[in-house]
Amino acid sequence: MGGxxxxxxxxxxxxxPANVSAVxxxxxxxxxxxxxxxxxxxxxxxxxxxxxxSAPMSMPVAQKGEMGGFxxxxxxxxxxTLLDDTTNPLEPxxxxxxxxxxxxxxxxxxNLVQDSRPLENQAIVKKYLxxxxxxxxxxxxxxxxxxxxxxxxxKLNA
Amino acid sequence: MLEWQPGSLYDNIDKFxxxxxYENAGIAITLxxxxxxxxxxxxxxxxxxxxxxxxxxNFTNYNSQF
Numbered sequence: 571m572g573g574x575x576x577x578x579x580x581x582x583x584x585x586x587p588a589n590v591s592a593v594x595x596x597x598x599x600x601x602x603x604x605x606x607x608x609x610x611x612x613x614x615x616x617x618x619x620x621x622x623x624s625a626p627m628s629m630p631v632a633q634k635g636e637m638g639g640f641x642x643x644x645x646x647x648x649x650x651t652l653l654d655d656t657t658n659p660l661e662p663x664x665x666x667x668x669x670x671x672x673x674x675x676x677x678x679x680x681n682l683v684q685d686s687r688p689l690e691n692q693a694i695v696k697k698y699l700x701x702x703x704x705x706x707x708x709x710x711x712x713x714x715x716x717x718x719x720x721x722x723x724x725k726l727n728a
Numbered sequence: 729m730l731e732w733q734p735g736s737l738y739d740n741i742d743k744f745x746x747x748x749x750y751e752n753a754g755i756a757i758t759l760x761x762x763x764x765x766x767x768x769x770x771x772x773x774x775x776x777x778x779x780x781x782x783x784x785x786n787f788t789n790y791n792s793q794f
Contacts, residue, residue: 690754698757705738708730712785715742721750 688725695726732785735767739785746784747774 579585604622606615650657664670666678699722705711706719733739741760748756764770774782 687751687754694753694757705730708732710732712742714746714784715738718745718750
């Protein structure tokens, strides 16, 4: 027992510090691993671990991609572009606008009807005005840019 | 001191803000931050969405080297 050559490191893969699973050991069982949640009151962490072990959750199927990677949850296969044919040919092209055929702007979602530009401009003024003011002082800055900066300064004072 | 350069961030913002209207500052700045391949590409885009030639600073009020 305990003869020469036994009991010491055998140089196996467990000694390679780079030999770490890319999925953290959570990739083979098909179940989500149990995780200890720290910061809980005394005894609660252990209780949660036991709960997780007793009812393991399966791995989300949508996240399993080919080659072991992660695939998008919802592939955008049917995403259309602006230049595609309309999917609603009977709807007048002026629907949503207050002229021409079709319903007016009342059918548009409220977040598209409401003019949010004043609020946007306020946020822009706070964020970018110092840099813009500096650029407006630069050599040969065009009057149009100076006018734009003046407009933003006006919004600051409004 | 900063010198005004065609195709720079501030030049892009100037073109979009002046072409789209100062009140559309939000979208003008967002479009100005796009790394346009060239000023021609940017100006073509402005023409497409406004149906008009781009407005803003031009060669007459840029640095004399242009």
